[in-house]
Amino acid sequence: MKSVLSERKTFHPSQLERRELPDSAGQAVRALADEIAVTLGPSPAIAITLTDPDLLHHIDARYLELPEAVHQAMRAPATDAGVTVVGRLPLRDDELGHTPLDWRQAAAWAGDAGRRSSSYALDITMLLLARCAGEPFGWQGQQGGRLVNNIVPSPGHEHEQSGASSTALLSPHSEDAFHPQRANLLMLGCLRNPDDVGTTVSSVRQVELDAAQRERLSRRELPILPDVSYGADFPDEPAPPIATLGDEDGQLTLRFDPAYTPLDEADPEFRSAYDHLAAELERVCITAALAPGELLLVDNDVVVHGRVPFTPRYNGTDRWLKRVNIRLPQRRRAAAEAAESGYGQRVVAPFRTIRGNRR
Ligand SMILES: [Fe+2]
Incomplete structure (x- = not known):
């Protein structure tokens, strides 16, 4: 199917739920993150995965100190659009240093005090914010299990369907x-986006489908x-079929990634509906x-996201996002999903463990 997204240049900010973070609240988040970063010291060992027990203890012990305005801003999106822009963290471009060329370099540089970049303190900022929303987690098999992923265009990956791509349209997908x-x-926390590269979001609760x-x-x-x-x-095990659409309290949910779905195996009726x-x-x-300092909250049960194509610069000024996966413990998914193996991929979910240990 031909995609119109690659030609789409129209932004629709009026359709996005926006929550403004008061200046004092934004400054409070950054100040607490800076304090934790200084307390722990610049540490390559901590920065590589952000799963150090001391760091996790600081996050879990202190995120409740943040102003109520921060906690309110970090609630899950409240409209059928399923997305919220939270603005805006105080952030200066000259505090970032160069945009790294890939996630490994980003993790290494975050732990390098000599680079004088605020990337590490911003990692801690993102963890504090994500902790206000729910339980931040990572994946053992993605970006080395790091709890905060760096999304930057990477040489050699321009045409992939992954966050490291650039010149290819990143097709709408559930994460x-x-x-x-x-x-x-x-x-998604924006550090740098000099060419106003658009992130696309589409809510299943706004689509029209007939009953069949x-x-x-x-x-x-x-x-x-x-x-x-x-x-x-990946382990050579059967790939379980999944439902594209689900239901949560009578409202549609979605699980969608056509680039990784063997659609050629479907019959014409399914293919037509899909x-x-x-x-x-x-x-x-x-x-x-x-814009730099803005956060995008995406309800991954309701919304698919993507990115329009762009030309990477590879000169240290490229688009740079920080991404955190968050579990909302109050959410329930279809019981049938519990039997899925997840292809051997394991979550790195230290905040879940901490909560469990306290009970
Ligand atoms: Fe994604």
Whole structure:
């Protein structure tokens, strides 16, 4: 199917739920993160994965100190659009240093005090904010298990369907759709976006489907395979079929990643319903060009996200986002998902463990 997203230049900020963070609240988050960073000291060992017990203890012990305005701003999106822009953290471009060329370099540089970049303190900022929303987690097989992912264009990955791509349209998808423990909420924090590259978001609660299409897409029909950011080394086990559409308290939910779904194996009726859903998601698509200091909260059970193509610079000034996966413990998913193996991918979920230990 031809995509119109690659030509889409129209932004629709008026359709996005916006929450303004008072200046004092934004400064309070950054000040607490800076204090934790100084207390722990610049540490390559901590920065590599951000799972150091001292760091986790500081996050968990102190996020409740943040102003109520921060906690209010970090609630899950409240509208059918399923996305919220939170603005705006105080951030200066000259505190960032160069945009790294890939996630490994980003993690290494975050722990290098000699680089004089605020990347490490901003990692802690993102963890504090994500902790206000729910339980931040990572994946053992993605970016080395780091709890805060760096999204930057990387040489050699321009055409992939992953966050490291650039010149290719990143097709709308649910984050980690292949896995039963995928995030309920995705947080994208913008550090730098000099060319106003748009993030696309489409809510399943705004699409039009007839009863037959809805019924067909609610059956477990085809699998979704892990995306390229997890590598290619997966256990050779059966790929369980999953339902594209789900239901939460009578409202539609979605699990969608056509780039990693073997659609050629589907019968024409399913394929037709799936293609209609994809076209509808394009019709209702909103494009948000995040500014430095803005956060995008994406309800990953309701919304698919993508990114328009752009030309990477590779000169230290490229677009740079920090991404955190967040579990909302109050959310429930379909019971059938509990039997899925997740292709051997394991979450790194230290905040869940801390909570469990306290009970
Ligand atoms: Fe994504």
